[in-house]
Amino acid sequence: MWKVAMSEEVGKAVRSVLERVKQAAARRPKTLPAVPPRLVAVSKTKPPEMIVEAYRQGQRNFGENYVNELVDKASDPAILESCPEIKWHFIGHLQKNNVNKLLGVPNLFLVETIDSAKLADKVNSSWQRLRGGSSQRLKVMVQVNTSGEQSKHGLPPEDTVTTVQHIVAQCSALHFSGLMTIGRYGYDLTLGPNPDFQMLLSRRQEVCDSLKLPMEEVELSMGMSTDFEHAIEVGATNVRVGSIIFGNREYPNSALNTPNPSPLPSPAPSPEKTSKTVSEEAAKKMHHLTVSEH
Numbered sequence: 001m002w003k004v005a006m007s008e009e010v011g012k013a014v015r016s017v018l019e020r021v022k023q024a025a026a027r028r029p030k031t032l033p034a035v036p037p038r039l040v041a042v043s044k045t046k047p048p049e050m051i052v053e054a055y056r057q058g059q060r061n062f063g064e065n066y067v068n069e070l071v072d073k074a075s076d077p078a079i080l081e082s083c084p085e086i087k088w089h090f091i092g093h094l095q096k097n098n099v100n101k102l103l104g105v106p107n108l109f110l111v112e113t114i115d116s117a118k119l120a121d122k123v124n125s126s127w128q129r130l131r132g133g134s135s136q137r138l139k140v141m142v143q144v145n146t147s148g149e150q151s152k153h154g155l156p157p158e159d160t161v162t163t164v165q166h167i168v169a170q171c172s173a174l175h176f177s178g179l180m181t182i183g184r185y186g187y188d189l190t191l192g193p194n195p196d197f198q199m200l201l202s203r204r205q206e207v208c209d210s211l212k213l214p215m216e217e218v219e220l221s222m223g224m225s226t227d228f229e230h231a232i233e234v235g236a237t238n239v240r241v242g243s244i245i246f247g248n249r250e251y252p253n254s255a256l257n258t259p260n261p262s263p264l265p266s267p268a269p270s271p272e273k274t275s276k277t278v279s280e281e282a283a284k285k286m287h288h289l290t291v292s293e294h
Contacts, residue, residue: 010050013245014041014057017228021239024232033216035237040089042224042242044069045249048076054245055083061109063240065092067102074105091180091221091240093153094119099126103138112141112180112221112238115154117166124171137175140167141221144203146196147184154181160203161210168211178219178237179204189230197222197234 021037040063043051051062051073064070067090073079074088087109090102094113099122102108114120120140127138142163145154155163160179167176183196204218221238223231228239243249 006050006053010053010246011057014054014059017241017245018058020229021232024229027233028235032235033237035216035219037232037236038238040091040221040238040240041245042091042240043073043246044242046246048073048078050246051086052078052082055086060085061087061089063089063091063112063242065090067092067094067098070105071101074107080106089240094123096122099123100130103127103130108138110139110141110177113143113153114140114163114167115143115145117163117170120163120167120171120174124167124173127173131173137173139175139177141178141180141219142167142176143180143182144200146181146199146203149184152182157199157203161206164207165211176218178221179207180221180238183222187227189227193234194227194230197231197236201235 018039021039025037038061039059040061041051041054041059042063042065043054044063044065054062064073070088070090074086079086086107088105088107089110089112090105090108091112093115094102094111096119099119102111103123103126111123114123123138123140142160143154144157144160145152146157148156164176167174179200181196181200183194187194187196200220200222204215204220207213208215208218219237220235221240223229223236223239223241225241225244228236228241231239
């Protein structure tokens with residue numbers, strides 16, 4: 001249940017995370033594009049009141065994993081009235097039969113999980129039809145399965161350039177904004193830089209070289225509650241943070257949050273998971289870790 005006391009907690013958490021984002025950005029090597037990182041507050045399973053409170057603290061970008069939940073929240077009267085400049089990110093696996101429903105969401109800002117040329121084509125044609133004569137393009141990211149885990153969605157890394165090329169050349173209603181990954185969960189940063197983040201960096205380099213795109217115009221969405229500072233230090237421009245802002249999630253037994261209410265569903269539908277499996281000690285270590293881009 002939402003409690004009035006939670007209002008202060010959400011406010012403090014948002015301010016704390018924004019400060020940590022700022023500090024992590026200051027530790028980035030000067031060789032990286034000077035793009036201010038964007039904080040996406042992942043609000044899945046959380047009530048509209050929490051979103052409104054975070055918005056009051058200046059937070060504008062919010063992420064949801066399930067189409068039905070995003071549709072419900074985006075049309076909630078309290079959010080419509082109190083959050084006119086909200087920007088919704090869809091960060092879950094997108095099935096073709098849910099594309100039209102997703103694209104009807106008011107204030108949809110970015111779809112981060114395009115994982116095939118066929119899905120891009122479907123989103124492109126649906127956006128053209130829904131927007132009619134509007135010239136506004138929909139921002140999308142290409143999701144890459146950098147860890148190679150079967151439980152993760154996303155393109156094989158070797159398909160990244162061809163898929164981005166297809167979007168740029170064939171999907172006139174879409175604006176290619178960057179690359180996104182979930183990565184292997186619980187990586188121990190004492191072993192060195194996260195290889196999934198390094199993989200996404202290298203794929204961005206290939207995309208920019210092949211398609212002659214400026215590096216600063218190709219974003220990287222990587223990093224969650226347990227590792228967002230490290231992700232920013234190595235080049236993330238978009239981090240998805242949920243549990244340290246809104247608290248651990250509850251998965252009610254309802255159709256809204258299917259498939260599986262367990263903390264670690266399979267296949268994993270969520271780029272933002274509970275942070276229970278990474279220890280506080282590991283979090284402290286990654287806070288002090290500074291790495292270069294390569």
